[in-house]
Amino acid sequence: MNMVLHELKAYRKSTILWTCTLVAVVVLLLSMFPTFARDADQFKSLLKTMPEAVLKAVGVQIETITTILGFYAYVFMYISLCGAIQAMNLGTSILSKEMREKTADFLLTKPVTRTQIVTSKLLAAFISLLITNVIYLAAATIMAMVVKNGDFEMSKLMMISVTLFFIQLIFMALGFFVSVLVLKIKSVLPISLGTVFAFFIIGMLGATTGDGAIRYFTPFKYFDPAYIMQHASYEGPFLWLGLGIVVAAIAISYVVYRKRDIHAV
Amino acid sequence: MHVIEVNNLTKTYGSARGITNLSFQVEQGEIFGFIGPNGAGKSTTIRTLLGLIYPTSGSAKIFGKDCIQYGPEIKKEIGYLPSEVFYYDNMKVKDLLQYSASFYKKDCRKRIAELAGIMDLDLNKKIDDLSLGNKKKVGIVQGLLHEPKLIILDEPTSGLDPLMQQRFFDLLEAENKRGATILFSSHILSEVQRLCDRVAIIKEGKLIQLEKISTLQENNYKRFKLETKAPVSPDYFQLSGVNELKVEGTTVSFLYKGNVNAMMSKIAAIDLANILVEEPDLEEIFMHYYEKED
Numbered sequence: 159m160n161m162v163l164h165e166l167k168a169y170r171k172s173t174i175l176w177t178c179t180l181v182a183v184v185v186l187l188l189s190m191f192p193t194f195a196r197d198a199d200q201f202k203s204l205l206k207t208m209p210e211a212v213l214k215a216v217g218v219q220i221e222t223i224t225t226i227l228g229f230y231a232y233v234f235m236y237i238s239l240c241g242a243i244q245a246m247n248l249g250t251s252i253l254s255k256e257m258r259e260k261t262a263d264f265l266l267t268k269p270v271t272r273t274q275i276v277t278s279k280l281l282a283a284f285i286s287l288l289i290t291n292v293i294y295l296a297a298a299t300i301m302a303m304v305v306k307n308g309d310f311e312m313s314k315l316m317m318i319s320v321t322l323f324f325i326q327l328i329f330m331a332l333g334f335f336v337s338v339l340v341l342k343i344k345s346v347l348p349i350s351l352g353t354v355f356a357f358f359i360i361g362m363l364g365a366t367t368g369d370g371a372i373r374y375f376t377p378f379k380y381f382d383p384a385y386i387m388q389h390a391s392y393e394g395p396f397l398w399l400g401l402g403i404v405v406a407a408i409a410i411s412y413v414v415y416r417k418r419d420i421h422a423v
Numbered sequence: 424m425h426v427i428e429v430n431n432l433t434k435t436y437g438s439a440r441g442i443t444n445l446s447f448q449v450e451q452g453e454i455f456g457f458i459g460p461n462g463a464g465k466s467t468t469i470r471t472l473l474g475l476i477y478p479t480s481g482s483a484k485i486f487g488k489d490c491i492q493y494g495p496e497i498k499k500e501i502g503y504l505p506s507e508v509f510y511y512d513n514m515k516v517k518d519l520l521q522y523s524a525s526f527y528k529k530d531c532r533k534r535i536a537e538l539a540g541i542m543d544l545d546l547n548k549k550i551d552d553l554s555l556g557n558k559k560k561v562g563i564v565q566g567l568l569h570e571p572k573l574i575i576l577d578e579p580t581s582g583l584d585p586l587m588q589q590r591f592f593d594l595l596e597a598e599n600k601r602g603a604t605i606l607f608s609s610h611i612l613s614e615v616q617r618l619c620d621r622v623a624i625i626k627e628g629k630l631i632q633l634e635k636i637s638t639l640q641e642n643n644y645k646r647f648k649l650e651t652k653a654p655v656s657p658d659y660f661q662l663s664g665v666n667e668l669k670v671e672g673t674t675v676s677f678l679y680k681g682n683v684n685a686m687m688s689k690i691a692a693i694d695l696a697n698i699l700v701e702e703p704d705l706e707e708i709f710m711h712y713y714e715k716e717d
Contacts, residue, residue, distance in 0.1 A: 260507070
């Protein structure tokens with residue numbers, strides 16, 4: 159437990175910063191909604207003049223964009239992008255930080271197993287993300303209530319918002335996996351930004367070409383807000399795929415890290 | 424009981440560094456020196472004992488238990504001070520030491536205060552702001568705060584001023600009296616000579632010699648460098664115990680092992696401009712071990 163607390167403290171600043179960022183982004187984007195909603199017809203006809211490929215790439219669905227849920231589903235794409243960067247940074251830092259700051263010797267010569275170390279660190283990262291999501295969810299819900307132009311199904315808004323947590327868990331696991339495989343990571347940001355944007359662009363391409371298979375290759379498309387709005391449920395195969403990725407990445411990381419030689423600096 | 428028992432320990436990293444078939448034992452209550460030049464494999468051995476790296480073959484036991492299999496259990500009673508100390512920068516010394524103490528199921532507060540007092544360490548400073556020597560002190564306190572039964576030190580004195588070095592050695596001797604076994608790795612012979620009961624000399628990953636310090640001291644070499652006012656004949660210093668004699672005009676240098684009085688009277692007979700008598704560095708000692716071994 160001492161390690162979990164220590165790690166939480168270490169992530170405290172970045173967790174607060176990212177939470178504030180996500181809240182700020184959702185507040186800012188949703189505060190634009192009343193403007194769009196007021197001139198709904200005009201806005202829709204404007205959108206219709208744009209090429210369909212562009213609309214698809216940025217995730218606009220003309221039929222629903224002027225309802226609060228539809229608008230939220232649209233802006234959520236950018237929120238999940240931010241969230242993914244946070245999670246990937248966190249995941250990649252978990253172990254590479256110890257190597258970079260050369261503190262691995264400190265922990266590993268204490269009477270704890272490597273499994274305990276990894277578990278504590280993962281748990282701390284999980285808690286950090288959980289805190290971020292609880293606060294984000296509250297902010298998004300309140301903001302939606304404030305700007306709504308009619309009744310909407312709160313449960314669907316919640317369901318969409320919770321996918322932020324799912325996406326973050328996937329990216330955290332990926333980041334963690336990368337940090338275990340790559341021996342010495344000098345700087346976390348290029349790796350996490352690169353990976354996240356690569357997946358994001360894959361997602362955009364997939365949406366443009368309408369190629370369903372591409373969805374499997376990017377976590378950003380595992381939880382389709384349009385589907386959630388229609389069916390009030392998640393798509394089973396993608397939910398399992400996401401879970402599978404998280405479990406596999408973390409399991410392999412455990413195995414590799416337990417066998418790893420920790421070299422002198 | 425052997426506190427440390429190393430059996431045919433081998434660790435290879437690709438090709439470069441590593442250790443080969445290393446075997447030695449450290450007895451309960453002794454201060455065991457572990458010396459060799461940089462890159463000899465001292466740290467590799469220590470890191471294997473601590474389970475930071477895994478042996479390629481062979482095994483090591485601490486307190487009679489395999490150091491990989493029973494790692495966490497063994498480490499409760501080990502204090503380790505690495506050669507280079509890096510700690511979480513944005514923490515205060517006090518917080519770091521408390522974090523370190525939280526891994527051991529005992530109350531270490533009193534001991535932390537004691538050790539900090541002895542080492543003259545300010546507990547309220549941020550680790551960021553500490554000099555290298557002060558960081559080293561944090562490392563020392565961190566390694567000793569749980570009153571370990573085995574203390575492993577990897578070149579512990581670098582960065583400490585002579586006064587602190589002295590206090591640190593006194594501290595180690597006190598710990599040793601209390602019953603702690605100490606494994607002291609160093610490349611500085613004089614430190615090891617001062618503190619240790621026995622010493623293992625290691626070079627290029629192999630154990631060259633395992634001796635009592637008293638034996639080693641009998642083989643104590645001194646390096647002499649003389650500047651004479653008039654050129655001396657090379658034959659003048661050709662006596663037993665003299666090695667590596669070099670005479671170039673008025674400068675003479677050699678290694679000497681034997682009765683110093685005999686040598687001093689010999690030197691007193693010539694007219695000197697300057698004289699320097701020093702401990703040969705470890706490399707030179709090693710060279711002699713090699714020559715004897717071959």
